[in-house]
Amino acid sequence: MEKGLRPFSIPPPKAADKSLIISANNKRQALAAYLLCCFARKKIAPDAKGIQRKTKQMQIKVCGITKLSDLQMLVENKVDFAGFIFYERSPRFAGNRIDARSVRETTGILKVGVFVNASMEQVLTTVADYALDLVQLHGDETPEFCAAVQTKVPVIKAFRIGANVNWDKDVSPYLPVTKYFLFDTASEKGYGGTGDRFNWELLQQYPYQHPFLLSGGIAPGQEAEISSLHLPQLLAVDINSKFEDSPGVKNPEKVSVFVAGLRKALQQVL
């Protein structure tokens, strides 16, 4: 079962909650007390029809990290994933800008290595050096390559989206050989980090249960729009070049305002 996508269930009450239930006068009060405990603990809220729903939990990935202070800032902001680009042609190439040991020793965040048509050896050596938790394959990697990598480390396969998507032909072969998908924008400018946005309407036709990350030119000020997307398989948003002072150098103010703004907006959308 994927993290963040668990079906709704009421957990057994904690000891403190049980005492509340036992002291209630009748069964109806007991049930009300127990549900209140659940709402408080598990962020479950009833909608207008009284149906209980779990608060929408969208995760956040911040990509293009090349500075230890930026990585620490993400941990402080409780960002879920930090992305490091290991593609030498990128202006955000992390390989010669951030010390592997510092990344390895940083905990409290999932570390994602981004590769473009790298060899298996390069991927696996980098995973070991930086203690990466996942790899994001952002080039033209085949399903067979993803399958081989996935035997060692979970794979996020990136797809660069143009005017249309052929889900069955281009995307479905990667279902069994990846943990997540990531949808970015197809651009003449390069494989990724272009700051260009694609037509998110195309995701309304997404036919699978497989969780995905949304990326491609996501910018400050888009928190409300993102929080109101009706895309149940949307696991996380991925922000990158629009949150920088220069390539590979994040603007901490822009990142923290976005993170707080998105979380607040998500709490309002139940």
Ligand SMILES: O=C(O)c1ccccc1N[C@@H]1O[C@H](COP(=O)(O)O)[C@@H](O)[C@H]1O
């Ligand atoms: O950021 C890069 O330089 C990069 C280079 C090569 C492949 C992927 C890259 N970044 C990824 O691109 C997307 C979108 O970024 P942006 O918001 O458009 O700047 C993001 O997933 C990064 O992981």
